[in-house]
Every structure is written in C-alpha cells, then in structure tokens.
Amino acid sequence: QVQLKESGPGLVQPSQTLSLTCTVSGFSLTSYDVHWVRQPPGKGLEWMGGIWGDGSTAYNSALKSRLSISRDTSKSQVFLKMNSLQTEDTAIYFCTRNSGGYYSWFAYWGQGTLVTVSS
C-alpha cells in the first residue's frame, strides 16, 4: 500500500538550513508527484512545493528563494531543503502524494514531522 514517512531533525537553529527526507513505498516517484505541506502549531495548511514524476518542480512563491525539492528515485526518497530558517518556520512538515495528473488533490499523507526553530 502507499506509504510516506518524513524524517529529519526536530530542532533547527535560527538562520540554519532545514533538511527533510520523505521515504515512500507502494508507488514509483517517476509516476506520481510528491509535495510538501506544512502546518504551524494550531494553524492551517500551507503548500510549499512539489516534484513531479518527470522531475520538474514547482514552489510556493512565498518560499521559492529559500526552498529546494529534489529526489533520489533509486532510494524512493524526496528531499526538502530550506535555508535561512526563522521561528515562524516552526511547523509540522508533511509530505503528500497526489492522485495523478498535473493538477490534482492530495490523496495520501505522511504522519508529519515537527520542526522547531529555536536557539
């Protein structure tokens, strides 16, 4: 079955770079998109960006200058890197898979990983 699992450091210092990994199973990264969505504690959902089956990427313009999404198809992993972290980047970070097609809904979600930005 389709599974996604996020991993990474729970604590990052301000101004540092966040690196997260999404390890997937049950599908091929060359056939489906994987996206990152984050949720500050007690707040709503924000789409950050995604990587398509053909390897192309798209980013939320609000984060584009700081964000990079890449993948390793042989390891079934998608990576998120975001630099210059601030306290407002404290959030649960989810990786999600769409249902197929360029414009699509998020059919599957990982459990999320909490990242706290603090010194």
Add this chain to the structure above:
Amino acid sequence: DIVMTQTPSSQAVSAGEKVTMSCKSSQSLLYNENKKNYLAWYQQKPGQSPKLLIYWASTRESGVPDRFIGSGSGTDFTLTISSVQAEDLAVYYCQQYYNFPLTFGSGTKLEIK
C-alpha cells in the same frame, strides 16, 4: 494567488444533527474544458494528518461515509455532514488545485456538543 475563505471558523453541533460549512474561492475553480471544479475537502482529526474526503468538489473518496456530501460550483462550495457522529470531531479544510500555488482555506473546526 487564489484565496480560499472558509466559514464559519468553528461550530458546535449535537450528534445526529446536520451541519454545513462553506468554502469560497477568489476566482472560479470551474474548468470549462471538462466542466470540473478543482476543489477538494480534507478532514484533520486532532493529532493526525489530513485525510482526503472529497475531490472534484463532490466526488467522495473511497471509504468515506456517505454522510459527507460535497456540493457547489464556480466560487461557492459546501461540505455537508448529514448526520454528525462523535468521530467527526475535526477541522475541515478546502483546497483548490486549479492553479499554482495550491492553496487551502483556513479551516472550519467542528465541535460536538
């Protein structure tokens, strides 16, 4: 960016009651070529990841109880729960996938009296 506005921000209902919640988009989500509305609804229970309920504004995801009903077109959409159950305690989000950046509403928190 397409702004998604959800109302109310919270509401409390008793089990068995019908509840409706609204989602309005700042531009039409109806794609004329295929006559589909590019809108999804998600349920997020406390401490859990969001779960897909509805896509194409009114198509229920497999396994979702039929008490969850999505409706609407263009810029105005509604999620109805025909008979609320205690396990429906959650925040409900709408999301447009018509255009990038993909955007979510701020959510409607459903509380059970």
